[in-house]
Amino acid sequence: MQPFEYASPNGKEQVAALLGTSWQQAAILAGGTDLLALMKDDVVTPRRLVNVKAINALRGTSYQPGNGLRIGALTTIAELTESKDLAQYPMLLEALTEAASPQIRNIATIGGNMCQRPRCWYFRSGLGLMPMTKDGTSMVVAGDNRYAAILGTQTGAYFVSPSTIAPALIAYGAKIRIYSANASGSGVRELPLASFFITPKSASEREHDLKPDDLVIELIVPPPPQNLKTGYYEVRQKAAFDWPLAMASVALEMNGSTVKSARVVMGHVAPIPWVSDEAAAALAGKTITPDTAMAAANAALAHAKPLSMNKYKVTLAKVAVKRAILNAGGAA
Numbered sequence: 001m002q003p004f005e006y007a008s009p010n011g012k013e014q015v016a017a018l019l020g021t022s023w024q025q026a027a028i029l030a031g032g033t034d035l036l037a038l039m040k041d042d043v044v045t046p047r048r049l050v051n052v053k054a055i056n057a058l059r060g061t062s063y064q065p066g067n068g069l070r071i072g073a074l075t076t077i078a079e080l081t082e083s084k085d086l087a088q089y090p091m092l093l094e095a096l097t098e099a100a101s102p103q104i105r106n107i108a109t110i111g112g113n114m115c116q117r118p119r120c121w122y123f124r125s126g127l128g129l130m131p132m133t134k135d136g137t138s139m140v141v142a143g144d145n146r147y148a149a150i151l152g153t154q155t156g157a158y159f160v161s162p163s164t165i166a167p168a169l170i171a172y173g174a175k176i177r178i179y180s181a182n183a184s185g186s187g188v189r190e191l192p193l194a195s196f197f198i199t200p201k202s203a204s205e206r207e208h209d210l211k212p213d214d215l216v217i218e219l220i221v222p223p224p225p226q227n228l229k230t231g232y233y234e235v236r237q238k239a240a241f242d243w244p245l246a247m248a249s250v251a252l253e254m255n256g257s258t259v260k261s262a263r264v265v266m267g268h269v270a271p272i273p274w275v276s277d278e279a280a281a282a283l284a285g286k287t288i289t290p291d292t293a294m295a296a297a298n299a300a301l302a303h304a305k306p307l308s309m310n311k312y313k314v315t316l317a318k319v320a321v322k323r324a325i326l327n328a329g330g331a332a
Contacts, residue, residue, distance in 0.1 A: 001039050005048040010055060012215055016181035018050045019213040023206075026050050028215065030074060031108040033100075034116045043117075043126050058111070058217055061085040069221040073111025077165075078102070080110060089221060091230035091249055095168035098234065101241045111216040113163050114176065114196065115208060118271075119243060120147075120159035130156055130203045145307040147245070150314055152270035153305060155201045160268045164244060167265040167273045168232060170194045171249040174221045180214045188217065194265075197272035207271060227254045231328030234267075235316045244268045246317040248300075248324040252283070259283045264300060264325070269317050276300040279321060288329025290322075297321040 007018050019026045027035060027046035030053065038044045052058065058074040063085035071080065080086065081096045100108060117123065122131040122140060131139040140148055140158040148158040174193040181187060196209050210216075224230075234247035247267040253260045264279035279300035286292040297318040304314045 002042065002045045004039075004046060006051065007048060008051040008054055012052075012055060012058070012179045012217060013181065013187075015050055015052055015055070015215050016179065016187075016213045018048065019215075020048075021212055023212050025212065028052055028115075030112045031076065032112075033104050033108045034112065038117060038124075041124065041126070043124060052215070063088065065223055067220075068223040069219075071110055071219040071221070073216045073218055074109050077105040077108050077110060077113065081105070088224055089172060091232045091251070092165070092168045092172060092221070094232045095165050095249065098232075099164050110165070110219060113165050114193070114219070115210070115216060116162050118159035118207065119162045123159060128203050129159060129200050129205075129207065141307055144309065146309045147243075148307055148310050149270045150301075150304040150306045150310060150317070151266075151274050152199055152272060155199055157200050157207075157271045158307070159207075159271055161197055161207070161270065161272050162243070162268075163273070164234065164247060164267055166193065166197070167247065167249040167267040169219065169221060170273050170275065171230065171251040171263045171265045172221050172224065173251075173263075174219055176216060177218045177220065178210065178214050179217045180211060190220070193219065194273065194275055199271045224251075225253055227260070228252065229254055229328045229330070231324040231326065233320045233324040233327060235320050246313055246320045248317070248320040250321070250324040250328045252288070252325075252328045257287050259286055259288065262296075264296065264321060266300065266317055266321065269304075269313060276321075278302060283325070288325060288331050290326065290331065293322045293325040293329070293331070294318075296325055 026048040029049045029051045059072045061083045062070045086093045176193045177190045229252045231250045234244040236242040249265045251263040262280040262283040264276045266274040279296040282296040282299040300321045
């Protein structure tokens with residue numbers, strides 16, 4: 001591991017000043033479950049670590065019927081699973097329970113989970129988010145692409161977004177709040193969580209809408225409508241902890257027995273959590289049956305572009321979408 005400075009501020013204003021203007025200058029240390037592994041492998045080599053664990057204002061949850069759920073960025077996944085404030089969000093609770101192992105859930109923070117880097121082995125080997133090309137062909141396309149993306153790869157980014165929690169939050173319409181000393185007004189900007197994830201267009205870009213001196217401070221999940229039904233499903237190689245091969249989170253706003261509107265968000269199939277407008281359109285005005293769920297799943301993967309070794313992910317993603325819809329509609 002490369003040598004680094006260590007700072008432990010007690011306020012978010014100090015954090016922004018310590019981070020600097022480039023990714024090489026500094027990195028935020030929260031749970032550290034991802035960052036420390038990247039540093040040990042020399043994938044990232046920040047010259048300073050800024051420990052934010054002492055900022056108590058970034059911890060905890062609260063729920064207000066009119067405003068929804070507020071989750072501090074330093075709240076651990078284990079703390080979230082035990083919070084009574086999640087009673088209105090059963091799909092989020094399921095996603096949290098399925099995420100990682102108990103040991104990691106006790107340390108990893110929700111803010112860190114949103115900001116974790118891809119698990120792509122090209123990236124983890126130090127080859128970058130968009131590995132080099134040879135004779136115009138990407139190393140991923142020509143090499144081992146078993147776990148690569150099947151959607152949203154137009155820019156040449158083939159890694160998959162690693163968070164299994166983000167799709168559930170996005171299905172609920174969550175927003176993320178970010179603090180930066182250079183932002184106007186209060187220094188806090190808010191954006192839909194779906195917009196926080198970005199597909200890079202070049203090797204110099206990152207996969208999150210963050211600047212080097214930005215600090216994620218909290219997530220806001222709006223109160224769910226009374227007629228909202230949700231479903232979650234993921235496909236793994238084994239039942240014990242493993243990274244999903246495909247997953248889906250579904251939120252259905254119902255009008256009696258028919259779907260008024262839908263949100264279908266897939267994970268581990270694209271460089272970002274993939275919101276399928278096609279699946280949502282296929283469900284609108286329909287009752288939930290195995291046939292309508294399958295039609296929505298087919299629509300969700302209609303534009304998939306698998307590579308030489310990951311065609312199986314198309315089938316698995318359809319399974320995840322179909323079963324998440326059936327779970328939401330109570331027809332599983």
